[in-house]
Amino acid sequence: MSEPLENLYFSWLCAKVNRVEVPTPSLTYWKLFRKLFNTEYVWLVSGDDNRGEDGLELREEFFVESNLEDDDSLSMIGCSIFEMLIAFSRRAEFNAGETPEFWFWKFLENLELHEENDASTTPPEKIDRILYDFVWRDYDEDGYGGLFPMNDPPEDQRKVEVFYQFCQYLVDQDWPI
DSSP states (O other): OOSOHHHHHHHHHHHHHOOOOSOOTTTOOHHHHHHHHHSBOOOOSTTTHHHHHHHHHHHHHHHHHTTOOOOTTGGGSOOBHHHHHHHHHHHHHHHHOSOHHHHHHHHHHHTTOTTOOTTOOOOHHHHHHHHHHHHTTOSOTTSTTSSOOOSSOSSOGGGSOHHHHHHHHHHHTTOOO
16 A cells, blocks of 8 residues: 555545545535544534544544554544544434435535635635634534524524534424434
């Protein structure tokens, strides 16, 4: 294997959510995905550690699907935002239908990152700020700036476990479940 394991894993993750196979900068999101991959998901609210654990489980799946021996080099780093979002998109599919790809892109849309393709000229500092606000829950109490902006939240979303934010979001958005 000549390509570094981290690059193989990153490509595997990208394949889970890429929308197109055409390498056109206005249609690809490699830079954003790399930023999500290089930014650690930190949990602050009890129960959100489960989202991180779900993300870490993707590594085991990667080794099995790729017929590679487990390697400790990936276990040395914490769960990335990219891993967390991909894993959580699968949980969202299970709980509310649609596909994991749909939910992953819905999460990016809610974070206002869905238009940050490789041709985007958004300053990196703006993307850093969005990710900072998400991770450190420095978003509005109604969820705007986070994964689940709501019109009528039942409580301060900054204090609610991500999974329960999702459940409240589905109700707030009149999602058919």
